[in-house]
Amino acid sequence: MITLTHYLIVAAALFCIGLYGVLAKKNAIAVIMGIEMMLNAVNLNFLAFNRFLYQDVMGSLFVLFIIAVAAAEVAIGLAIIIVLSRKRQSITVDDLDLLKW
Amino acid sequence: MLTALFAVFAILVLGFALATVMSRNLVHSALFLIGVFISVAAMFLLLESNFIAIAQVWVYVGAIAIMLVFGIMLTRKRTMNDSNAFNRYKWGGLFAGAGLFALLCRSLIQLPVTAVPQPIPSDYLTVIAQALMHHYVIAFELAGFMLLVAALGAIILGKDYENHTEELPS
Numbered sequence: 001m002i003t004l005t006h007y008l009i010v011a012a013a014l015f016c017i018g019l020y021g022v023l024a025k026k027n028a029i030a031v032i033m034g035i036e037m038m039l040n041a042v043n044l045n046f047l048a049f050n051r052f053l054y055q056d057v058m059g060s061l062f063v064l065f066i067i068a069v070a071a072a073e074v075a076i077g078l079a080i081i082i083v084l085s086r087k088r089q090s091i092t093v094d095d096l097d098l099l100k101w
Numbered sequence: 102m103l104t105a106l107f108a109v110f111a112i113l114v115l116g117f118a119l120a121t122v123m124s125r126n127l128v129h130s131a132l133f134l135i136g137v138f139i140s141v142a143a144m145f146l147l148l149e150s151n152f153i154a155i156a157q158v159w160v161y162v163g164a165i166a167i168m169l170v171f172g173i174m175l176t177r178k179r180t181m182n183d184s185n186a187f188n189r190y191k192w193g194g195l196f197a198g199a200g201l202f203a204l205l206c207r208s209l210i211q212l213p214v215t216a217v218p219q220p221i222p223s224d225y226l227t228v229i230a231q232a233l234m235h236h237y238v239i240a241f242e243l244a245g246f247m248l249l250v251a252a253l254g255a256i257i258l259g260k261d262y263e264n265h266t267e268e269l270p271s
Contacts, residue, residue, distance in 0.1 A: 002107045002147075004216045008209050010111045010144070014118055014137075016202040021122040024194030026186045029127060029172050033134050036165060037118055040141045043157075051148045052216040057228050061237060063153050064229075067160050068244040072251035074165045078172040079258035085176040086261065094188055 007048035015041035028081045028091045032074060039070045107147055113140040127173050127184040135166045149221050152229060 014037055021034030043063045050059025085091045117136035124130045138161040145154035177184070187194075222228050233241045 002104055003214045005209055005212050005214060006107065006111075007144070007148070008212070009206060010114060012202055012205040012209065013115055014141075016198040016205070017115070017118040017122055019201060020194050020198035022194075023197055024187050024191045025122070026188045027127060027184060029169060029176065030122075030130060030185050032172075033121060033130060033169065036134065036161070037121070037137060040137065040161070043153075044141060044144060047145055047148045047150050047153060051150070051218055051221075053219070055219040057222070057225065057232060060150055060153050060229055061232055063150075064156065064233070065240065065244055067156060068248060071160055071164055072248050074168055075251050075255040076258070078168055079255035081172060082175050083258050091176050092188075 004048055004052040007052075008045060011041040011044040011048065014038075014044065026092050026094065028084070028093050028096075029078070031093060032077050032081075036070060036074065039066060042066065103147065107144075110140050110143045110147065114144065125183055125185055126181050127177075128170070128181055130185050131166060131170050131173060134169070135162055138162050138166065149218075149225075152226055 018034045018037030018041060021037065022031050025031050025034065043066055046059040046062045046066075050057070081091050084096065088095065114137060117133045117140060121130045121133040121137060124133060138157065142154040142157040142161075145151075145157060
């Protein structure tokens with residue numbers, strides 16, 4: 001019998017793997033991949049809570065809006081990364097220290 | 102049956118996610134990420150959210166993964182080998198991720214397991230459409246407007262105005 005806890009643990013594991021990718025990767029595109037994994041984990045959480053605790057479609061609506069925001073975020077993030085690779089010949093996040101004093 | 106399916110897709114999700122993070126080649130990472138998206142869509146199907154699963158495949162696999170692959174190709178250096186290295190926080194990040202997972206699990210296993218699946222409305226898609234077009238129509242239109250602005254912003258950013266200064270919008 002699959003309960004809410006199983007889904008939440010899978011989502012937590014996916015979130016933490018995405019967090020690891022965000023924290024520990026050099027390439028900015030890999031960081032965006034980690035963020036996408038974290039957003040997917042949050043979507044899984046929303047749908048699991050909706051399925052097990054709430055007799056409505058609120059969770060699905062939240063997930064739809066999160067998917068829209070994720071698409072916009074990837075488009076803008078990749079545009080910024082492409083501009084950076086053009087200007088500074090590097091998309092290593094350690095090199096992006098423009099705002100450092 | 103459902104338990105076996107859940108176990109299979111949970112292992113697939115976590116295996117693909119780990120492969121995405123651990124892979125040394127960024128193109129392989131992107132392929133594994135598509136695997137993560139499809140497996141998560143399968144878990145959405147197990148949660149009886151058919152429409153969201155289809156939307157997940159459309160948007161994530163159809164649009165976001167393709168955009169990521171385009172970004173990889175447009176920013177690549179000479180070779181893809183070792184294009185996805187770890188920075189100096191490899192072990193610190195692992196500690197942070199594993200620590201957060203341990204904390205979350207510690208609180209999750211104390212959840213009461215009495216929650217049972219709620220009945221799904223039989224006209225599930227109609228309910229979603231009515232909510233989006235009636236109660237939340239402002240938020241829905243704003244989301245569409247945000248996508249438009251994001252697309253325009255991405256075009257403006259990506260266009261190389263340094264070399265085409267005469268085309269700058271006045």
